Amino acid sequence: MEPAPVLVVGAGPVGMATALALARLGVRCVLADRDFETSVHPKLDYVNSRSMEFFRQLGIAGDIRAAGVAPRHSADVIWSTGLAGRPITTWALPSVDEERRRIAADDDGTRPAEPGQRISQIELEPVLRAHCRRSGLIDLRPGLRFDTLTQDDQGVTSKLYDVMTDRPIRVRSRYVIGCDGASSRVRTVLGIGEDSFGVPGLPGAFMVHFKSRDLASLHRHGPFWHYFAFRYVVIAQDERDTWTVHVNGAHPDEFATPPADPAAFLRDTLGTELKIDKVLLTSRWRPGFMLADRYRAGRVLLAGDAAHRMFPTGAYGMNTGIGDAMDAAWKVAALVGHTGGPALLDSYETDRRPVGLRNMRTSHRHIGVHMRAGALLREGVPVDGVAGFLDAERGENEYRGVELGYRYDASPVVCHEDGAAPGWSPAAYTPTTWPGGRPPSVPLADGTPLFDLLAQEFTLVDFAGDGRAGPLLDTAAAQGLPVRHAVVRDRRARELWERDLVLLRPDQHVAWRGNRAPADSAAVVRRVRGADPAR
The missing domain is CATH 3.40.30.120 (Glutaredoxin)
Known part of the structure; x- marks a missing residue:
């Protein structure tokens, strides 16, 4: 049986941030993940200002910026009836360079220490993994699948399996932090329930991640970070040639059989002759929200998507998880180092679950703005009227009170x-x-x-x-x-x-x-x- 002060299950962004925060506090951990490689799925595209403050604290903000979208590029959001239609309004959002100038000029305390950063999860995870590998306090174990655990007064015994040999491996730790995603096995083993619900009117979605340099088609209404067209959203991932389109299903079974030709499906949906160099990835997914009934059972804590799942509006999912990671790490580190008392474990859920609930509700509010604007268009409200509604309801990716x-x-x-x-x-x-x-x-x-x-x-x-x-x-x-x-x-x-x-x-x-x-x-x-x- 292998001893470790802390076992972190799941090496996504939240799990790796947890491990790095523990290491910064001088605490060793085993970081186990069933996958050998980092994600190829663009699950997120923004690290908000509070998370970047935390990453600055960990000494890795510069590396994240170097891997992300260059600081000169804005984060404008275009609302439109579609690339084949007409623009409705634009939410102008500053570039990192612009935000840095504002931070330097304002001394009223309302601004963050770090601007947010546009970056895909595909680019973020290798940065975090490289730092985990360089740390002498993080024992990164890819290829280990978590199965179950038992607890006693002194610690936790976890059973994992080597995915290549199916050999069981037991890890004895004082604490476990489950960062293993929305379908968390840790949460299931603990018997922690969840409050979950879908998004009425959005029964499913189909994602196409692709390469294209056809800016004449994609930038028909101007450069953008997000291009919201109700039936679909286009995300500019790197300001060069990488894009993601999410197409909202009209009924639950629309994407039960994925399109045989994703490129043709995309051109038909966008109403353009978009030149697609390469389709990188496709997937079906179901929008929804989830909040775990509890964030803790004994010596085991839940963080990130294991504790909450949110719709992408507002980019609260992973960013809420980074807050979980920083809170869980210092409290567990204090207990491992014998500087903290038992109320620290109780305080984790008391501190973090209300944040998860509020952020989930805020994300739900943002998607409601999308749904209402689409309904106004269908009801025949003139484009100028829809623009007025959207400009009055803007706040997505701008709610500084939520972030800070x-x-x-x-x-x-x-x-x-x-x-x-x-x-x-x-x-x-x-x-x-x-x-x-x-x-x-x-x-x-x-x-x-x-x-x-x-x-x-x-x-x-x-x-x-x-x-x-x-x-x-x-x-x-x-x-x-x-x-x-x-x-x-x-x-x-x-x-x-x-x-x-x-x-x-x-x-x-x-x-x-x-x-x-x-x-x-x-x-x-x-x-x-x-x-x-x-x-």
Whole structure:
């Protein structure tokens, strides 16, 4: 039996992010996946700004950008009656270069430390896998199929099979994190149920992933990232020659038998003589939503699509999973390192499941905009009227409050405050250090984001620098909680961070804040490390 502190099941983006976050915290893991190669399926095409902040924290944001769409390209979304029809409206979305200029120019704390990044999962996974392979703390095991597990008071015994030899392999670990996708075997073995539903009016879809340099046809209405035409959507994957089209089925059985000639089917659907150099991949898929009833059973946690499945609108699926990964990793690492207490496991579901539920509902709202706009066209509403509706309802891939503004308001490992919390809107991030939330990203005088001063462990950001942080730091040291003391001399940052002392968790969320050390520093430290959930 092979021992490991943590077993991560599933080496997709969420599983690999989990492993990399554990390694950054000094914790070894076995990362098992039944597949030998990274995905050839373009399941995602956008890493949002919060996920890019996390990847910056892991030291890999630059490599992801190098593999993705070049920073000069915009992310415009065109709405149209079809390539053979007429445009309705365009949602102009900035390029990475444009967003960086805005981040540098604005010091109001409303912007992220990192812009989002257009990148296909096909390009993202090799970057993550290369970093996993280089880590001495990640034992990457492709070709291992997870079968079952049993738990006891000391740990988890997992049974996996070598897919080549069918030889059983047992891994003994203290914890397991299941990142094995929507049809998660880990979730099934745990007996965790799910709340799932389809999308009325979208009973199925057919995807064609292909190569083409025929910009005269594809850019008939201008360059784009997404081209929404109701019956279908076209996605520009790399601004060179790679595209994906998803065609929505009119009835459940439309794609029961896939088109015999995908290229001809695509030309017929688009109403153009599109020159297709090569069809790379086709697949049928059924749109839907799912949220696991629980995110945890004993020493086993669920993350990513194993815990939630969302329609692609808004790109919340994988990005919500990256948030899961960062939250699960620091809590499990603290337990492995004996710096955390039992409330950390309870806090994982309390923190992350509400985020999954809200993001699922937001994705559902976005698809409702698509459905309603299509209905307006069918009802004979003039194109200008449909454009007005769409422009009033825009928010897909722009809801900064959803991406940056989520707070862990019920977390048992956050020191909550009395009084009314700051307002929240899906459309905008409100700069605040209200406990449980992500603090504002502020560029310091030299242009460095304040976030770059935050450690992999807890960080006490100290805007006073006059010794008042001492009691809290001493108490943390006495309880064995690693805390970096970061003194920041920046008036604008202090204004936006609202308090002289702000204690941040390893996932960059506020655990406690105050203008002086707490009256009972020991109680604060016990709470934030999960050793004393009662308050």
